[in-house]
Amino acid sequence: MSALEDELDAELRRLFGDERLAVRPKTDAPETIVAGARRIRRRRTAMMSASGAVVAVVLVGGSLTFGPFRSQDNAAAMNTSALKTGALPQTVAGSAPPAPTTDSPLPGGESPLPTSVPGSPPSAGRPTTPNAPAKTTPTSGKPAPQFVTTGGLISPAGFGNLKLDAYLEGTPPAGVTLTETPTSTACTGYNFSGDGVPGAGFVAASPATPNTSGGFAMMIVPSGPVHTPEGIGKGSTKDDVKQKYAGAGENESGLYAPASTTSIYQFAVDGANVVQAIRLVKTNSDC
Template sequence: MNMSEEDVQQKLRDLFSDERLGAGSTLNPETIVAGARRRRRRRQLMQTTSGMAAAVIMVGGGLTVFTIHDRDNGAAFPGDQLTMGAASSSLPLPGPGSSVPPESPPTQPSETTSTPMHSTASDGPVKPPKSTAATKPPAQGKVTTGSLLTAAGFGKLRLGMSESEAEATAGPLRAKEVRGTCTYGYAEGTAVVPGPASVSLTEAEGITVINPSGTVHTPEGIGVGSTEADILAAYPGTTKDGGAYVAPASAVSAYRISVAKDGSAVSILLTSNNQDCQFS
């Protein structure tokens, strides 16, 4: 049988005013009814909140069981608790007068376009890129200072000339000296001879050595200041003889290139390959 709140209050008044209790009760029936009403509303609110919390937790993912305790009467109500990953946290319940936050839609993972990364790791030794053009050594610096001394001679003064031919070309030989089979002299520079030069000659071979006094250079660009590398590059087959390099000039002649201690050329003369005279 359902009773109204007024009926309940009247029954409580009659109960507490009964003389059989032996003493007047200090309890107020209105206070008891109001407290019961508050507990009933709190219970209903907690039941409603539990259902809404369960809905939010269901959307979030994990589901676990927890118990909501009523602080007033100790009654327990089953509810739900969200577990995120391996850790579980209790969801706080809203108190009287508070509102439940609106449900947020689940966040969709953003789609990102990933660009494949090019690996810089090498499976083996890195090979150098192929060269499109052959590597050339630096151009050799050629010497062009001074007069030209060729494989054949010095101007019109040539190897193999007899003494009379040499004097007819360069004028009388000065400081003429005969030692053994060799004659040594000094030819002046003329219109057909670039400069003064010492010569050595024999009756059988004619002029065998031409040694210009001034600065000269060869057609290959070797002259005073040329390095050992320059000489070897210009004349393959060059040999070393004391303080000079003997560089082949032709089938019958060679350049004798005197060098300083640092290997640079200081003077050049022309000689026949087969001769016994001194280098004057």
């Protein structure tokens, strides 16, 4: 140690040994210390009581808050146990199910069918589901009947204003001009025309009284092309007529079919059984 250090050490010792720098305790220092210690002890006791209450509240709230999570943990534990025994796991509520894999076997040892993206070729070695064959509707082998609309309409009621059962003695139907013409039967024949009918033709009327003309219209024969409400007209075939009319038949004059409960259609056909003309006749006609 150098002389300078010795002088500094001696000066420090003199200063710290000066009685004027000494701190003397008060006469009531012990009582003050004891009172302070008691205050500290009371504060610690109060804090411990409050901490206990807070912990109790936290535990109760935690049981309510984390109860579902414990249930999920229990369920997860059960699922783990089930996996060990070979059972399929149940999906826990709120958790995402595991993504299925196409290579995992189904219950019973069967493998799931592979899925493919539309437009992509099937995977090699994997079966593909064949397309179902298109359903075909069986047909009867006969073409659908044509619907003819050529010419005027001849209906079960008549031809325009010229109706079956119309009384032709005296005043003719509105817009119809009647010209008497001889016939080979007892009925009276008229040629008709005018704006009241779709076209010209011939009508036969039953005799009103012996040796007199007139009577009621029993048969209407249009001279031009006509068609029925069912679409049968000039150019229709025999098959067309039979498909349109359930009660259609054949006789020496051609084809016939019921028009109403009191009238029939008669179809004149050519050698190829194609309709050429139609007439409307009362079923009780004597013409």
